[in-house]
Amino acid sequence: LVATTESFGKSGATPTHPELLDWLAVELVESGWSLKAIHRLILTSSAWRQSSRVTPELERQDPDNKLLSRMQLRRLDAEEIHDALVFVAGELDGTMLGPAAPVSQRPDGLVVPARGPRGFRRSIYVRQERKRPLTILEDFDLPAMNPNCVERKSSTVATQALHLLNNAWVGDLARKLAERVEREAGVDFEKQVEAASRIALGRPPSREAKILALEALSRASESWTARDALVSWCQVLLNSAAFIYVD
Template sequence: MHRLIMTSTTYRQSSRVSAELDTLDPENRYLARMPMRRMDAEEVYDTILYVSGLLDETRFGPPDPVEVRRDGLVTPLPAPRGYRRSVYVRQRRSQMPTLLETFDLPQMNPNCVARPTSTVAAQALHLLNNGKVRERAEAFANKVRQSAGNDSLAQIDWIYLTALSRPPTQEEREIGANALKEFQEIWLNHGTLSREQASQKALAAYCHTILNSAAFLYID
């Protein structure tokens, strides 16, 4: 059955919408294309951990605790070897991890027959400003440095392959290289950082931007 579905023409379609498809099937009710979708809450959480190399893949056992901040932000705490997937985080109705809740993890008390996907500013704010996401971007940058070395083009290629599962286009590569250079210059002019520290900060800012990008969050 799975083979039948997965080898079908319908299943293997691209998600691109042409003017014609848009006229004939604007809402994709007839499956004229693969539906583009945003990553689900757990996918966003897990993927950021995975990409940044902080994911502890240990399975089972008691759930990992969460920390509730005074302002109401709920953040999972790390397990001994890192952070585990969201499915292993303690789920308490009154203490849903904020990132999961913001990205539409359903409430626990009522039945959920279909997950809604919202697109709201709170999601952008979380990924842009949250300290944990920043931390993960820095870890991602360190991993890039270890794996791809100091050459910025090699770093960009590696980042795209890891986070987006594809190489960058020439345009994206150039934009990335320029951005890295500019980030580094700002940090150098800003204070007392060494060239190396500045370049690491630059790389983290770039990685953080990629984790915020539509290309990262939307699957098509």
């Protein structure tokens, strides 16, 4: 609606759709200033629910996407990545409200969430310590609230991939995901690949991805146990663009 989120005054940019902005403002007031009502209105609108497809014609007519001709490729926010990891691993504690979940610092310096009796809580319920932010949130651009943050920044740096590949906490979640896959698909590699993709990515694997996965599992199982080979593949999925990005 407006490019300068930190300035809505005369020094800021002009809104791209002022009539829509005015209409939403009236809806907010008439809904009793309920942000949930506005979120529901936007997410159930026909405009929001349209599919998005990049075509050469649209790229030629609207290269900067100023006309909103397509959905921009978006990386998940830090909190979304944390929650997605624990969810697909079957380790998400969906308890609402209550006290904040504590964090702990490992000997290697990484700050990780503490697991409760029912799993890991959503990141919104994890205690935020100024001097000890969760390492995974910090690596994936958790906004610094000093004093506030008007716009999130999204970077792509090597430490993010290294975190998902080498962090023992992520490795534990990959093992939990592998156990979940085994419970659903048994020990057949082909069924495991299909189940892992369905759980982690929300869709069946493409033909090419399936062939690559079966080859990787076959090679890995020559040196490791079948379980460890599956854990390795699950960690590959958790570090894939299909898991980290929304397209």
